[in-house]
Structure formats: structure tokens, C-alpha cells
Amino acid sequence: MRALYQHLAAAYGEQHWWPADTGFEVMVGAILTQNTAWTNVERALARLQARIRLSPEAVLGLAEPALAELIRPCGYYNLKARRLRGFCAALIEAGGEAALAAMPTEPLRRWLLGINGIGPETADDILLYAFERPVFVVDAYTRRLFRRLGTIDGDAGYEQIRQRVEAALGPDAACFNAYHALIVRHAKAVCRARKPACDLCALRRRCQQRGGD
Known part of the structure; x- marks a missing residue:
């Protein structure tokens, strides 16, 4: 989990997410x-x-x-x-x-x-x-990326995924913020649901499903 975060951070840098004033x-x-x-x-x-x-x-x-x-x-x-x-x-x-x-x-x-x-x-x-609480957000982008990388089983539930990430990284709200933002960026730009750009993927050597589902 931490290595994946570090790869994404190196590829995309700071995302400044969530975009809101209050x-x-x-x-x-x-x-x-x-x-x-x-x-x-x-x-x-x-x-x-x-x-x-x-x-x-x-x-x-x-x-x-x-x-x-x-x-x-x-x-x-x-x-x-x-x-x-x-x-x-x-x-x-x-x-x-x-x-x-x-x-x-x-x-x-x-x-x-x-x-x-x-x-x-x-x-x-x-x-x-x-509220800046150390809670990891699991969305469709997270499921897609983790599933393709073989990080989770295809039928893993929301709480199972959330608790696994939180246990691996510890209670770090700033890390969870940045990690989720990086996953969203990567899933939108490269690891798309259809026609993923696998040749551009910084994680391609780790991926078990190159070319998509």
C-alpha cells in the first residue's frame, strides 16, 4: 500500500484535493x-x-x-x-x-x-x-486500481478495503487525502474503465490486468 502511494506521488505530485473553500x-x-x-x-x-x-x-x-x-x-x-x-x-x-x-x-x-x-x-x-479525520475513502477508482493490481479480491467489500489501507498506513489524514487524490488522478488519466493507457502507466510492472478487465 505504501509503495503504491509512493509510486503515484512520484508520478503526479501534490494534487491539492478536495477543491472547496469551507x-x-x-x-x-x-x-x-x-x-x-x-x-x-x-x-x-x-x-x-x-x-x-x-x-x-x-x-x-x-x-x-x-x-x-x-x-x-x-x-x-x-x-x-x-x-x-x-x-x-x-x-x-x-x-x-x-x-x-x-x-x-x-x-x-x-x-x-x-x-x-x-x-x-x-x-x-x-x-x-x-473534518481532517484519518479515514480512507474507497470509491470506484480505488476499487478498479486495486483490483487490477491484485491488491484486493474482486468481491472485497467497502469496509474490508478501507480497514486494510488504514491498517497498512496508520492514522494519517494527510496521507489518506493525498493518496485518494492520486488514485483519482491516475484512474481518470491512465487506468480508465475503458481503453486504459497501459503503456503510459507508472504502475504497469505491478499490474495483473494490463489492457483492462
Whole structure:
């Protein structure tokens, strides 16, 4: 796990991820990016921020249809508007970001997972990027890369992968941040789902599935 991280870091350098100005913007982005590309989330966030100053109270101040229309570019906009409003209401009821920041990581993760529409990946995005907790995010890019390298079995579950990385690297939020960003960069640029650019891959000597699945 550490050698793979070092290879990717040498190939791509610092990624400066997650792209957001505030913790709450990270939380909103984590919900909006479900099942869509980040470029669509950026468009949705720009439309939303042109209308309101981003805060839980301001989001709840928008009627659900109006919110859905603003975030339309991110897809599934009616569902995501409902989820985002539910999250904002829960955040306010819990005492806001400061109250959540005071919680230990595991209780905070359980709190996030208890909110409708927040699954493990979204919860871990928020934990790592909004609260700087040492939690590794497992996404489709991670699964694809690790599977092709033979690092994980094809049927490995989310928690199994997450815990394996965390056990191998230790509780290091900065490392997990950089590692996830590097995996996303590599998977988008080289280790693509279709027509992977194996001849350009810095990891090609380690890969068990050159040429893709």
C-alpha cells in the first residue's frame, strides 16, 4: 500500500484535493457528487453559490423545488435536493459544524451514516476532507486500481478495503487525502474503465490486468 502511494506521488505530485473553500462546501459537494462527475458538481455549486451564501440555514431557506433547479447540473437533482435539505436540518439540530468537530471519529461516522442518503463513501469524504479525520475513502477508482493490481479480491467489500489501507498506513489524514487524490488522478488519466493507457502507466510492472478487465 505504501509503495503504491509512493509510486503515484512520484508520478503526479501534490494534487491539492478536495477543491472547496469551507468544510460545509465539502459536505455539500460530497452529497452532490454521488453518481456524477465532479465537473457537474462544480456547475451545480456555482449556480447555488450565485443564489445564496453557502450555509445550512441558507440551503434550508430555499424551497425544495428551487434548490433542485439550482443543482440540476449534478443529476438526480430532486433526490439530491431532498437529501441535502435533510442533511442540513440534521447538521443544525446537532449543533452545527463545531459540535460535530468535537465528536470522536467513530461516533461522528455513525452519526453521518444515520442520515438518509449518506453512505460509507459520502460519510468518509466528509470525515476526511471536511473534518481532517484519518479515514480512507474507497470509491470506484480505488476499487478498479486495486483490483487490477491484485491488491484486493474482486468481491472485497467497502469496509474490508478501507480497514486494510488504514491498517497498512496508520492514522494519517494527510496521507489518506493525498493518496485518494492520486488514485483519482491516475484512474481518470491512465487506468480508465475503458481503453486504459497501459503503456503510459507508472504502475504497469505491478499490474495483473494490463489492457483492462
